[in-house]
Amino acid sequence: DVKVTQSSRYLVKRTGEKVFLECVQDMDHENMFWYRQDPGLGLRLIYFSYDVKMKEKGDIPEGYSVSREKKERFSLILESASTNQTSMYLCASSLFGYGIGTSGFHQPQHFGDGTRLSIL
Amino acid sequence: AQTVTQSQPEMSVQEAETVTLSCTYDTSESDYYLFWYKQPPSRQMILVIRQEAYKQQNATENRFSVNFQKAAKSFSLKISDSQLGDAAMYFCAYRSSSNQFYFGTGTSLTVIP
Numbered sequence: 001d002v003k004v005t006q007s008s009r010y011l012v013k014r015t016g017e018k019v020f021l022e023c024v025q026d027m028d029h030e031n032m033f034w035y036r037q038d039p040g041l042g043l044r045l046i047y048f049s050y051d052v053k054m055k056e057k058g059d060i061p062e063g064y065s066v067s068r069e070k071k072e073r074f075s076l077i078l079e080s081a082s083t084n085q086t087s088m089y090l091c092a093s094s095l096f097g098y099g100i101g102t103s104g105f106h107q108p109q110h111f112g113d114g115t116r117l118s119i120l
Numbered sequence: 121a122q123t124v125t126q127s128q129p130e131m132s133v134q135e136a137e138t139v140t141l142s143c144t145y146d147t148s149e150s151d152y153y154l155f156w157y158k159q160p161p162s163r164q165m166i167l168v169i170r171q172e173a174y175k176q177q178n179a180t181e182n183r184f185s186v187n188f189q190k191a192a193k194s195f196s197l198k199i200s201d202s203q204l205g206d207a208a209m210y211f212c213a214y215r216s217s218s219n220q221f222y223f224g225t226g227t228s229l230t231v232i233p
Contacts, residue, residue, distance in 0.1 A: 113163075
């Protein structure tokens with residue numbers, strides 16, 4: 001089974017701190033994603049990456065950056081944490097799909113347990 | 121960009137009864153995949169069922185089935201013989217040809233004993 005591991009289940013930080021959230025997957029997936037989950041808003045994509053050193057902005061990238069130096073690891077960075085970044089953060093990975101009928105395209109995302117981040 | 125809409129923030133069902141969760145989406149693509157995910161309280165998001173857009177036959181997985189209406193861009197989830205363990209947040213998701221996944225806002229399902 002695919003395992004996606006997020007470094008912390010719960011995290012409390014202070015306003016202005018630089019915060020690192022780590023995510024590691026063990027199935028050699030090309031795609032990795034960072035989402036933010038808030039009640040009533042569902043999952044909102046922050047950043048995703050389809051290869052090492054590649055990154056694409058999602059819907060809400062402001063205040064965040066990412067790093068993907070190795071295929072299995074995708075880090076989310078809050079440059080200067082603010083209280084409105086208090087949320088649940090979900091990491092996910094998936095195979096890269098080249099189109100319908102190709103290997104990987106029908107595969108779903110696999111999620112980590114999530115990190116509940118509180119900024120005080 | 122694709123959008124996914126779940127119009128029912130909350131649903132409830134009596135144990136052993138059947139419930140249907142709604143999902144609609146908007147896209148100009150002809151080839152894509154649709155998924156339903158389940159997120160139990162304080163637990164990991166897991167896949168429930170998937171549907172290929174080019175297949176007319178509705179997907180089924182044990183007590184879970186979908187009603188996929190491509191022309192209407194509708195993808196509802198039916199849970200039969202509901203069990204207490206089905207209580208969770210359910211998310212509908214769309215996978216595009218660009219490898220992005222788009223999620224709805226979720227439906228919180230309560231199962232009443």
